[in-house]
Amino acid sequence: MCGVFGVFGVDYAERYAFYGIYALQHRGQESVGIAVSDFETIREVKKVGLVLEAIRREDLEKISGYSAIAHVRYSTAGDPGGINSQPLLRNTRFGRVAVVHNGNLVNYLPLRAELEHKGVNFMHTSDTELFLALLDDGELIPDGIDLHPSDERILPGVFYTMSRVKGAYSLIYLFKDRLVAVRDPMGFRPLLMGRFKDAVLFASESCAFDILQAELWREVKPGEVVVVDSQGIRSYFPFKSQRKAMCIFELVYFSKPESFVFENWVYKARKRMGELLAYEDDLVMDIVVPVPDSGLVPAIGYAQAKGLPLELGIIRNHYVGRSFIEPTQELRDIKVLMKLNPNKAVLEGKKVVVIDDSLVRGTTSKKIVGMLKRAGAKEVHMRISSPPVIGPCYYGIDTPTRDELIANRMELEDIRKFIGADSLKYLSLESLRTVVDSPQDFCDACFSNNYPLEVEGTALRIR
Numbered sequence: 001m002c003g004v005f006g007v008f009g010v011d012y013a014e015r016y017a018f019y020g021i022y023a024l025q026h027r028g029q030e031s032v033g034i035a036v037s038d039f040e041t042i043r044e045v046k047k048v049g050l051v052l053e054a055i056r057r058e059d060l061e062k063i064s065g066y067s068a069i070a071h072v073r074y075s076t077a078g079d080p081g082g083i084n085s086q087p088l089l090r091n092t093r094f095g096r097v098a099v100v101h102n103g104n105l106v107n108y109l110p111l112r113a114e115l116e117h118k119g120v121n122f123m124h125t126s127d128t129e130l131f132l133a134l135l136d137d138g139e140l141i142p143d144g145i146d147l148h149p150s151d152e153r154i155l156p157g158v159f160y161t162m163s164r165v166k167g168a169y170s171l172i173y174l175f176k177d178r179l180v181a182v183r184d185p186m187g188f189r190p191l192l193m194g195r196f197k198d199a200v201l202f203a204s205e206s207c208a209f210d211i212l213q214a215e216l217w218r219e220v221k222p223g224e225v226v227v228v229d230s231q232g233i234r235s236y237f238p239f240k241s242q243r244k245a246m247c248i249f250e251l252v253y254f255s256k257p258e259s260f261v262f263e264n265w266v267y268k269a270r271k272r273m274g275e276l277l278a279y280e281d282d283l284v285m286d287i288v289v290p291v292p293d294s295g296l297v298p299a300i301g302y303a304q305a306k307g308l309p310l311e312l313g314i315i316r317n318h319y320v321g322r323s324f325i326e327p328t329q330e331l332r333d334i335k336v337l338m339k340l341n342p343n344k345a346v347l348e349g350k351k352v353v354v355i356d357d358s359l360v361r362g363t364t365s366k367k368i369v370g371m372l373k374r375a376g377a378k379e380v381h382m383r384i385s386s387p388p389v390i391g392p393c394y395y396g397i398d399t400p401t402r403d404e405l406i407a408n409r410m411e412l413e414d415i416r417k418f419i420g421a422d423s424l425k426y427l428s429l430e431s432l433r434t435v436v437d438s439p440q441d442f443c444d445a446c447f448s449n450n451y452p453l454e455v456e457g458t459a460l461r462i463r
């Protein structure tokens with residue numbers, strides 16, 4: 001779970017990167033980094049914390065340039081805040097190169113072991129380092145690929161790297177004189193292109209272009225490599241995959257509602273999930289209450305489809321982070337209460353249907369049902385606008401291990417009792433699949449256990 005951003009072709013690129021990555025803060029709150037090239041050299045700043053708090057004006061003044069990449073990071077294996085934060089930088093045969101990566105490789109450990117055996121040194125414990133180390137390990141020009149003269153030196157190294165790694169990667173390389181954006185052939189994670197005057201932008205989600213008043217141009221397609229330098233923009237498709245595996249959870253929860261990803265408006269997809277949940281349900285209550293913020297959009301769909309009033313029965317305090325990143329259950333419990341407060345004015349004496357986007361460990365739902373009942377709700381019916389989460393993600397979303405997923409440990413009725421609701425219902429997987437035009441091109445392993453790529457060696461899991 002990370003956000004990436006890139007810009008080429010504008011003075012003060014570091015500032016555009018700062019605002020762009022700020023707009024992607026929801027994709028990672030642990031650390032932030034920006035690397036900038038002024039054609040002579042690449043400089044970077046990396047800090048632990050939120051973008052606005054961590055990066056100071058003086059930091060940006062020290063790294064001014066014409067192209068930049070940036071990253072916000074959730075939690076990955078190994079050291080959470082320090083040495084693994086991105087961009088990662090390495091001296092390669094192409095000089096200094098920086099990279100930002102969103103995703104997770106499934107063959108990290110065997111590949112790293114192979115390179116270490118050859119004497120390659122690794123400074124980090126994250127899979128992202130492979131994208132730099134492999135640049136020096138080989139070259140490949142797949143059949144049928146005609147390289148522009150300006151790409152003849154670097155791209156064979158990038159293609160070779162792609163041929164060796166397996167898994168999810170939406171990434172942006174910063175070379176001194178160019179950006180190279182790459183999306184894995186199965187297209188697990190989103191990556192979008194934008195335009196602003198003469199500058200070209202890349203971002204995990206289109207909401208990063210809005211803040212810059214830039215135009216959303218198009219998606220970087222699964223398997224596509226896009227090069228931007230002073231000679232222009234070039235696109236290559238060195239490897240094709242029969243199977244696409246775009247992450248359905250981006251539409252359920254992860255991406256911001258105003259974003260456009262995987263050729264879908266997130267808001268529309270999420271609202272549709274709420275409508276379908278309503279159609280699958282014969283419940284009629286007094287009010288529909290969203291769990292903010294993630295339940296808001298499906299609750300709008302649900303309430304409109306049912307013709308029921310939507311009321312803000314839970315108010316969110318915006319000055320805390322997400323409840324998921326606390327290490328112990330006790331701390332997670334407290335954090336949920338810090339974040340959400342019941343609104344007695346609308347709850348007292350009411351039969352409430354409460355909507356959230358997903359139920360993972362059950363922590364949030366349990367707290368919410370208790371909170372609504374204590375605030376005077378007569379009945380509380382929990383509705384979840386996605387199916388039960390039964391499989392951990394190996395492709396870059398931070399879901400817990402299999403044992404921690406409540407739907408793996410309990411039957412529906414026991415989960416209902418655990419969270420204390422009067423009834424509990426999830427959206428069916430069949431309905432969720434109808435939300436997108438080509439469900440076969442999506443990965444829904446977290447809901448189906450149908451994994452598009454096997455993990456090789458021990459899984460490097462996020463936490």
Ligand code: AMP
Pocket residue numbers: 253291294295322323324356357358359360361362363364365397398399
């Ligand atoms: P839980 O409390 O473990 O059942 O988590 C479900 C709640 O966390 C829901 O309100 C979701 O919006 C949110 N959520 C779901 N997946 C994640 C994730 N990977 N990271 C952070 N929050 C999440």
